[in-house]
Amino acid sequence: MRIGAGAQQRGRGKAGVAVARFARRRSPSALARFLLGPSVRRARRELQWRTPGVDFRVRAGSSERCPHTVAQHTTPLIRTLAGLDLRLQQNKVVNLRLAVARLDGLVIEPGQRLSFWRQVRKPTYRRGFLDGMVLDHGRVVAGAGGGLCQLTNLLYWMTLHTPLAVTERWRHSYDVFPDADRTQPFGSGATCAWPALDLQIENLTLFPWRLGLCVTSTHLEGRWTCAEPFPGRYEVYEGEHRFTQRGPGVYLRHNVLCRREFDALENLVTDALVAENHALLMYQPFLPAPDPGPSAGADGGPVSSHHDPHRRNEADHAEVQ
Secondary structure (H helix, E strand, C coil): CCCCHHHHHHHHHHHHHHHHHHHHHCCHHHHHHHHHHHHHHHHHHHHHHCCCCCECCCEECCHHHCCEEEEEEEEECCCCCCCCCHHHHHHHHHHHHHHHHHHCCEEECCCEEEEHHHHHCCCCCCCCCCEEEEEECCEEEEEECCCCHHHHHHHHHHHCCCCCEEEECECCCEECCCCCCCCCCCCCCCECECCCECCEEECCCCCCEEEEEEECCCEEEEEEEECCCCCEEEEEEEEEEEEEEEECCEEEEEEEEEEEEEECCCCEEEEEEEEEEEEEECCCCCCCCCCCCCCCCCCCCEECCCCCCCCCCCECCCEEC
């Protein structure tokens, strides 16, 4: 039985329309880059996966090998957001189940590196992936495999609470929705796009680590377990959070993510920068009444944040054991 034949036809139709629109607006050389771009990006990624000295051959393993939970996290599958098609969120759940089936139970041996896209492969209609929410230069559109960023977001956040090393991560370029029941700092996720924007995690420790993932009826759940107990904990927190104004009605959001490591006796071991985030806002930030005194704005200076000032530098914990 062919799965998603109608969806495949729709996908080809969408691609044809996109090419036609691009051709009307761009030069022949730009059109050539547009058409050849996917093949070039695929070739570059395949070449990277074959790089000598980097072992991407991650395999599934028994949970008995890694019985000690070090970090775990859960996120809701459906969010109530104004103007967002519920169908895209429901399709996202299907996409997550397909991707989780390729990742759940993988064991990263010492020296190995996990590549999200090498394991999940290209999300296509033929493989059962559905149209989910995809961001195209800040616009919400439908695309095959849309919504998988929820999975890379969860993987990245959990990994920050382990000694595993994130060797490739791409930040979100747009902040599309205002904070609504946010439980993690802004910029604490990782976007993904086949095959160029990957999430890669390397095991530089002396012990194997196992990834456990599950999609329940309401939540996406994940955990990192290790062969040995981890004698410490990590705390990820946000700093230097601010908004800036680039021009009339154009706002940017900025922050840094830092991480503290504590040993078994709660002594601070390290406090280091993890990531720096910058995103273009697709909504108007909540601003106070204009200050008659000197202020910054269109020249790129800071604009007041709508966050609680006491919350900006608070640590936001994943569930860590």
